Amino acid sequence: MESVQVVLPCLNEAAALPTVLASIPSGYRVLVVDNGSVDATAEVAREFGAAVVSCPTRGYGAACHAGLQAATCDVVVLMDADGSLDGGQLPRVVDPVRDGRADLMIGSRRPVDHAAWPWWLRLANAELARELSIRTGQRIRDLGPMRAARRERLLSLGLQDRRSGYPAETVVAAADAGWWIGQVEVDYRPRIGRSKVTGTPMGAFRAVRDLRAVMAAR
Template identity: 35%
Template structure:
């Protein structure tokens, strides 16, 4: 039914949500679930382990740092998956929709699949106005400069493992998602989007929930788009 798939979940102080995310992932579609405990000071590790996830620590804060730690774990343990899926730990995505992101790779030959919140149904208040505008601006700039159509920089995404290694991800903080999409365009990966639904996250966002986080994320996204031109 599925090819070998590993899920990476970066998690910073998500004790109230991460267990729900791990529990809701359709286990028949994945082989391993890796939660990267990113300098959490709460019970994130305990809640993730209780649901059967592999939990590894990344003491250096940063979304990209956590994702890179997960990739390094795959390398160091010779897991050799065909597909890597990324999903946030805040339970804003619907983990049960994961097959929608896997099938285009296994059945249609795509290299990367973005779960688009813009194409799906968003619960009222699940994304802030700056988030919606930032996604619109970033995806239109990618279309203008890289000639690839995306509608979202959504964190729920899948990619062939060999292609993930080939694009050599580097960003350690807010620019992770846009870097992946820009590099996918530069490497001419076969990409598509699927509609995914989105709900209000559990807890407060560490990025969009603060003025500083919103400004820094916006700057990093724009910087990344122009950096790789």
């Protein structure tokens, strides 16, 4: 069976990584991208058998891009490493890409309880999904912190954002390239620790600003 690499962008996720790595099914290769952590993120990742690369340039998009460049498998899946996602559900997102049924597959978040998705994040996501749907002509339900595609094709999109606009740019660029974008629900749980990007309403506002800027630039 075709190998798959799980790319985990990480900034100070030492507390969450044991749960995340233990949830990933056997047969998936794991690549942790250490985005300048000051905790034991890299050490914990290696203890659990994950490969680790360093990305000193801060930013979610920078870490994702570094992970794609370092990955060695044809199919890759980008997944948040904060404990909010269940690695056991990776096949839902990966298999349609591996089987050729989708070019980009998005795990659309289904919160398991209200604490998993505060109101300001639900509101921001709904608005961005609406704007993305208008921009792409496809019904986008969620930007999705779990996304799968073929590595070389992702790199060929020439994504430029190195901050929190990266997921939106991925969707816009894929739609512009004529990709078939699929979506499937995945469970979304309260993260372990506080978000570095959207842990407050102001943080969510900044993320929305970055994402809108990316859509305007494309």
